Amino acid sequence: MEASAGTQTSSDLSQLHELAQQVKALEKRLADLEERSPEDRVAIIVFSGDLDRALAAFIIATGAASMGQQVSMFFTFWGLGILRKQTQLSGKSFSQKMMAMMSPGSSESLPVSKMNYFGAGAKMLRGMMKAKNVNSLEEMIALARELGVRMIACEMSRDLMGIRESELVGGLDCGGVATYLGEALKSRASLFI
Amino acid sequence: MEASAGTQTSSDLSQLHELAQQVKALEKRLADLEERSPEDRVAIIVFSGDLDRALAAFIIATGAASMGQQVSMFFTFWGLGILRKQTQLSGKSFSQKMMAMMSPGSSESLPVSKMNYFGAGAKMLRGMMKAKNVNSLEEMIALARELGVRMIACEMSRDLMGIRESELVGGLDCGGVATYLGEALKSRASLFI
Amino acid sequence: MEASAGTQTSSDLSQLHELAQQVKALEKRLADLEERSPEDRVAIIVFSGDLDRALAAFIIATGAASMGQQVSMFFTFWGLGILRKQTQLSGKSFSQKMMAMMSPGSSESLPVSKMNYFGAGAKMLRGMMKAKNVNSLEEMIALARELGVRMIACEMSRDLMGIRESELVGGLDCGGVATYLGEALKSRASLFI
Numbered sequence: 346m347e348a349s350a351g352t353q354t355s356s357d358l359s360q361l362h363e364l365a366q367q368v369k370a371l372e373k374r375l376a377d378l379e380e381r382s383p384e385d386r387v388a389i390i391v392f393s394g395d396l397d398r399a400l401a402a403f404i405i406a407t408g409a410a411s412m413g414q415q416v417s418m419f420f421t422f423w424g425l426g427i428l429r430k431q432t433q434l435s436g437k438s439f440s441q442k443m444m445a446m447m448s449p450g451s452s453e454s455l456p457v458s459k460m461n462y463f464g465a466g467a468k469m470l471r472g473m474m475k476a477k478n479v480n481s482l483e484e485m486i487a488l489a490r491e492l493g494v495r496m497i498a499c500e501m502s503r504d505l506m507g508i509r510e511s512e513l514v515g516g517l518d519c520g521g522v523a524t525y526l527g528e529a530l531k532s533r534a535s536l537f538i
Numbered sequence: 539m540e541a542s543a544g545t546q547t548s549s550d551l552s553q554l555h556e557l558a559q560q561v562k563a564l565e566k567r568l569a570d571l572e573e574r575s576p577e578d579r580v581a582i583i584v585f586s587g588d589l590d591r592a593l594a595a596f597i598i599a600t601g602a603a604s605m606g607q608q609v610s611m612f613f614t615f616w617g618l619g620i621l622r623k624q625t626q627l628s629g630k631s632f633s634q635k636m637m638a639m640m641s642p643g644s645s646e647s648l649p650v651s652k653m654n655y656f657g658a659g660a661k662m663l664r665g666m667m668k669a670k671n672v673n674s675l676e677e678m679i680a681l682a683r684e685l686g687v688r689m690i691a692c693e694m695s696r697d698l699m700g701i702r703e704s705e706l707v708g709g710l711d712c713g714g715v716a717t718y719l720g721e722a723l724k725s726r727a728s729l730f731i
Numbered sequence: 732m733e734a735s736a737g738t739q740t741s742s743d744l745s746q747l748h749e750l751a752q753q754v755k756a757l758e759k760r761l762a763d764l765e766e767r768s769p770e771d772r773v774a775i776i777v778f779s780g781d782l783d784r785a786l787a788a789f790i791i792a793t794g795a796a797s798m799g800q801q802v803s804m805f806f807t808f809w810g811l812g813i814l815r816k817q818t819q820l821s822g823k824s825f826s827q828k829m830m831a832m833m834s835p836g837s838s839e840s841l842p843v844s845k846m847n848y849f850g851a852g853a854k855m856l857r858g859m860m861k862a863k864n865v866n867s868l869e870e871m872i873a874l875a876r877e878l879g880v881r882m883i884a885c886e887m888s889r890d891l892m893g894i895r896e897s898e899l900v901g902g903l904d905c906g907g908v909a910t911y912l913g914e915a916l917k918s919r920a921s922l923f924i
Contacts, residue, residue, distance in 0.1 A: 346557065359729055360747055361557070365755050368560050374761055375567055378768060382571060383919075387723075390922070392787055394845070397615055401585055401730075404694075408715035414723070420781055425843055441858045447846055459587070459616055462639055469633045471696050501790075505859050522794035526920075530773075530800070533576075533918040534719075534728040536583070537787075554746055559754050568760055575764060580916075590808055594778055594923075597887075601908035607916070652780070652809055654835055662826045666891050669824065727768075727921040729776070729910075 363531030387414045388529040390537045395458035396467050403485035404538045410492035417528040421499035427452050427514045441507035547556045559651035580607045581722040585729045587616030589660050595731045603685035610721040614692035634700035678685035760842035771851035772801045774915040776923045780845040782853050788924045789871035796878035803914040814899045866874030875886050
């Protein structure tokens, strides 16, 4: 009886050790998976500089932020136009000047992607939004800030088009594709708008 | 020997309790991770009202549904035009009438995003699809329904453009950005088309 | 004492067995979750055939590949134009010929999505990129290859437009929506460009 109890205990003991090893291995795999699982994040590339797409981007961004997501918006190419507050031509190359002059001077003069008719479409859309008490784009940008949405201006696009920090609205981060991917790769949803 | 067996057992016992605690903690972390992991879902925002992009959206949606994913399509802005079956002008504001008259009357008159030439491009694309026995957009919409794809009409866009339920095809859900995000945040893939 | 030790051991033993069962169950759930968790992958649909959007796609693709992600680019509709190296009209239907003649003959003649002005915009953008020592689109395509980015030409689009393999650059995979979804559903980020 004593012997049998002893044997049992020793066999239990080895089983216990084995189990402890298994639990330790599971713990490691779980920690690894936790590390690699999507976080409560949403990453949005705003490539388009159209009013209607900008509105869609900010409606999604502020909606996601309201639902507790950490939202990053990465403004690149034409999307930088949404963040422009003024245009400075001095110090720009000929091409950069051309591009600056032909691009909207600020968010207030963005076109719509369809039926713009030299700004009539954009004006109509803004009027329809006002009639329905929908926030204007500028109000949405302010709301996004309040909700802690991270807005990143694409460094390469800025450099390419020669856009200075003083031409853009304040409170922007600056970054490249690695900055964007750093956010996107751990996000629940990535959108290219 | 007895004493030693007793000590061993008591030490085993505390180890066993400790291990049980660890397993319970792992179980909780795992349940939490399971809760937060992507489900077999795909969420697609259909912002564009172009025939070619609508086709891409429905090819992806029906493909994903065939592969066992629960697919949601959220139609917003110009995308609502894909679901239009008729246009009612009465009761619309001036801007809403303008927009309705200048938008395609139904899925059959959607333009293509490039080389549309007043509808010739769209007609050509439809002809090429027919020649190759590719499903038409209308057949794809029907297939999406059969496969249980959830189609959601954006409430805010509908309200903005004054589009009534009777102007849209049947069997649609209605919802806002929260409805979309509710799907997107637990999806394997999110697309903005 | 002996009896009590024996009882304790037997109760421990059943606890131990129970625990082992729990660990086994956890292991199964964890393996299942690992299987279903996003891999280090990024999947990009390149639908657009515009130079600016193609650049954005390749900047993201090569950036993600540099960061250790397995990147797939799925070229469909107009996006196939980015991979074109020449145009063969013989054997094409009337519509296919029309489409081929009105589409860019190669990546070098892609338009920009805004302010193209019959190619002047694209030329200006290329000039600005050169001035800033940014890789050209063709260099980015070569870099993507070097980094092991998988480029897939959409079979259905190719068939629809009658585009032969000899009209496209080499080293492409061919596939349909299932090929794309096979990548996208296990990716960290999916984009539709």
